Amino acid sequence: xxxxxxxxxxxxxxxxxxxxxxxxxxxxxxxxxxxxxxxxxxxxxxxxxxxxxxxxxxxxxxxxxxxxxxxxxxxxxxxxxxxxxxxxxxxxxxxxxxxxxxxxxxxxxxxxxxxxxxxxxxxxxxxxxxxxxxxxxxxxxxxxxxxxxxxxxxxxxxxxxxxxxxxxxxxxxxxxxxxxxxxxxxxxxxxxxxxxxxxxxxxxxxxxxxxxxxxxxxxxxxxxxxxxxxxxxxxxxxxxxxxxxxxxxxxxxxxxxxxxxxxxxxxxxxxxxxxxxxxxxxxxxxxxxxxxxxxxxxxxxxxxxxxxxxxxxxxxxxxxxxxxxxxxxxxxxxxxxxxxxxxxxxxxxxxxxxxxxxxxxxxxxxxxxxxxxxxxxxxxxxxxxxxxxxxxxxxxxxxxxxxxxxxxxxxxxxxxxxxxxxx
Amino acid sequence: xxxxxxxxxxxxxxxxxxxxxxxxxxxxxxxxxxxxxxxxxxxxxxxxxxxxxxxxxxxxxxxxxxxxxxxxxxxxxxxxxxxxxxxxxxxxxxxxxxxxxxxxxxxxxxxxxxxxxxxxxxxxxxxxxxxxxxxxxxxxxxxxxxxxxxxxxxxxxxxxxxxxxxxxxxxxxxxxxxxxxxxxxxxxxxxxxxxxxxxxxxxxxxxxxxxxxxxxxxxxxxxxxxxxxxxxxxxxxxxxxxxxxxxxxxxxxxxxxxxxxxxxxx
Numbered sequence: 084x085x086x087x088x089x090x091x092x093x094x095x096x097x098x099x100x101x102x103x104x105x106x107x108x109x110x111x112x113x114x115x116x117x118x119x120x121x122x123x124x125x126x127x128x129x130x131x132x133x134x135x136x137x138x139x140x141x142x143x144x145x146x147x148x149x150x151x152x153x154x155x156x157x158x159x160x161x162x163x164x165x166x167x168x169x170x171x172x173x174x175x176x177x178x179x180x181x182x183x184x185x186x187x188x189x190x191x192x193x194x195x196x197x198x199x200x201x202x203x204x205x206x207x208x209x210x211x212x213x214x215x216x217x218x219x220x221x222x223x224x225x226x227x228x229x230x231x232x233x234x235x236x237x238x239x240x241x242x243x244x245x246x247x248x249x250x251x252x253x254x255x256x257x258x259x260x261x262x263x264x265x266x267x268x269x270x271x272x273x274x275x276x277x278x279x280x281x282x283x284x285x286x287x288x289x290x291x292x293x294x295x296x297x298x299x300x301x302x303x304x305x306x307x308x309x310x311x312x313x314x315x316x317x318x319x320x321x322x323x324x325x326x327x328x329x330x331x332x333x334x335x336x337x338x339x340x341x342x343x344x345x346x347x348x349x350x351x352x353x354x355x356x357x358x359x360x361x362x363x364x365x366x367x368x369x370x371x372x373x374x375x376x377x378x379x380x381x382x383x384x385x386x387x388x389x390x391x392x393x394x395x396x397x398x399x400x401x402x403x404x405x406x407x408x409x410x411x412x413x414x415x416x417x418x419x420x421x422x423x424x425x426x427x428x429x430x431x432x433x434x435x436x437x438x439x440x441x442x443x444x445x446x447x448x449x450x451x452x453x454x455x456x457x458x459x460x461x462x463x464x465x466x467x468x469x470x471x472x473x474x475x476x477x478x479x480x481x482x483x484x485x486x487x488x489x490x491x492x493x494x495x496x497x498x499x500x501x502x503x504x505x506x
Numbered sequence: 507x508x509x510x511x512x513x514x515x516x517x518x519x520x521x522x523x524x525x526x527x528x529x530x531x532x533x534x535x536x537x538x539x540x541x542x543x544x545x546x547x548x549x550x551x552x553x554x555x556x557x558x559x560x561x562x563x564x565x566x567x568x569x570x571x572x573x574x575x576x577x578x579x580x581x582x583x584x585x586x587x588x589x590x591x592x593x594x595x596x597x598x599x600x601x602x603x604x605x606x607x608x609x610x611x612x613x614x615x616x617x618x619x620x621x622x623x624x625x626x627x628x629x630x631x632x633x634x635x636x637x638x639x640x641x642x643x644x645x646x647x648x649x650x651x652x653x654x655x656x657x658x659x660x661x662x663x664x665x666x667x668x669x670x671x672x673x674x675x676x677x678x679x680x681x682x683x684x685x686x687x688x689x690x691x692x693x694x695x696x697x698x699x700x701x702x703x704x705x706x707x708x709x710x711x712x713x714x715x716x717x718x719x720x721x722x723x724x725x726x727x728x729x730x731x732x733x734x735x736x737x738x739x740x741x742x743x744x745x746x747x748x749x750x751x752x753x754x755x756x757x758x759x760x761x762x763x764x765x766x767x768x769x770x771x772x
Contacts, residue, residue: 376741
């Protein structure tokens with residue numbers, strides 16, 4: 084398999100170098116054109132904030148190596164080739180397949196199980212395909228990588244839970260509430276983390292979003308941004324009576340909600356639990372508020388702890404995911420080898436069949452009338468046996484070479500030796 | 507046919523064992539084995555009930571019938587596996603019902619009519635209504651247990667994606683509420699029919715019969731549950747405990763003898 088994966092990632096390259104090697108859309112298009120034009124190879128470029136990788140393949144000879152790619156990237160970025168080459172790694176053949184499968188399944192990501200990388204791999208492939216930079220190998224390899232990654236993610240726990248604080252917060256909300264079209268969300272304050280969490284909460288499609296802030300202008304601005312309603316800060320208690328989910332993210336130095344004040348609000352609120360996400364530091368809600376009936380209070384420490392537990396739990400599922408990817412990698416390599424050598428074996432056999440039949444026909448013509456049926460059958464059988472014994476060794480050698488991944492040269496040699504056409 | 511309680515009881519037990527194993531070591535074959543045994547158990551249970559037709563008037567009959575209803579729930583849930591393993595809360599209850607029924611196992615007495623015989627139509631209707639009400643209360647109890655576990659996990663800030671993923675509190679409360687909302691009217695009509703049958707005997711009914719007292723008590727507690735939910739807006743955790751208490755009362759009522767069993771007054 085003439086395949087190579089060359090690139091750099093957060094594991095071996097500092098961010099300043101990665102930034103220098105990053106490719107925008109225009110550079111990617113130019114690079115793909117040059118790779119397929121200048122080097123006559125299939126190419127897919129995977130360019131994310133944590134890695135830049137080139138997947139190159141050729142039909143009948145090895146694709147460009149590290150040195151050539153380093154010079155190419157250096158030329159593209161007007162950077163010294165030596166600087167680039169120092170940070171590159173490469174994987175060839177089955178190792179390149181394995182690497183791609185691991186990357187797509189997020190096993191090589193900063194956070195194992197993150198969901199974006201599979202989409203990024205798919206988009207990188209589609210971009211190359213659209214630019215006619217892919218061929219027979221990459222057209223099969225990349226879709227298989229996406230499928231293998233999906234298997235690893237669904238059959239193990241590597242993608243279990245969420246690892247961002249705001250997503251963990253929404254997970255907790257979903258443990259309390261089943262549907263959200265009748266729920267009201269209240270956001271107190273306008274901190275950055277609060278906005279991110281609100282973005283996730285809005286994806287649940289709540290009935291209403293109320294926004295309150297000590298600064299009416301900030302409340303109005305955030306309400307416009309999120310399609311909510313601004314509420315004066317003085318009416319906080321009334322807003323809390325109506326709200327099922329409260330997101331608090333003020334910069335107050337003292338708690339804005341004590342237990343006694345909250346109990347008064349709770350008494351007015353008829354039925355139903357309330358979830359309070361207090362992600363402010365220092366905390367906005369007195370921790371004793373969480374002891375009230377049907378009230379669930381989560382602060383930033385609670386959410387961070389779950390995030391860390393989730394990351395630790397995902398680690399336990401890496402080995403089973405690796406095992407799945409290893410099986411998928413082997414299957415792909417075996418299928419690819421089979422795909423390459425079967426047509427050659429068929430042509431070789433057909434070619435010899437024609438020679439054998441022509442020779443037998445000629446012999447029978449010369450011995451016309453002197454042979455009975457039994458003798459004819461014996462002669463045909465003998466010629467067939469001779470053909471099988473003659474072809475047995477090269478076919479077995481080809482199959483063995485396919486398993487080792489070294490069949491490309493042997494295939495070429497057989498084509499030339501026996502003058503097999505490509506049609 | 508040779509089917510006994512042990513046939514379906516052991517089948518359910520095996521299915522439960524496979525479900526618990528699946529929770530520890532997820533793989534395909536425990537689930538397949540669990541499905542096979544749960545379907546086999548349900549089949550044996552159904553055939554047993556069809557052949558023996560235990561009366562819902564007796565503790566033995568009502569327990570076996572309740573076990574059957576929840577075995578159907580379990581098997582359905584097992585076949586259409588959702589991500590929430592609520593089935594592991596149902597099957598232990600089925601096993602408890604089957605085991606308790608063995609404690610009250612007895613031969614049908616000569617004067618006790620077959621439940622499906624149609625000889626005592628209103629008796630059959632009364633029994634069926636009380637049984638269906640029991641299903642509603644039991645469902646409410648199962649949801650209440652899950653509610654309390656989920657509530658505890660949330661208060662302790664446990665990882666929402668821990669070993670057992672449960673339904674949300676709101677969903678559990680909804681199913682609980684529906685169970686009680688269905689049970690109460692059924693219980694009311696069943697109780698009314700029972701009272702009419704008692705008066706219909708021509709002799710004064712004995713209101714101190716444990717079964718009668720228990721059923722009336724159940725009705726009162728059911729009514730209280732409805733009031734506390736809709737009128738007083740009691741918090742979910744307290745409602746869950748009250749539902750569990752209602753189930754306990756139901757169990758006690760089911761385990762007492764019916765006035766019409768053992769040649770009692772008709």
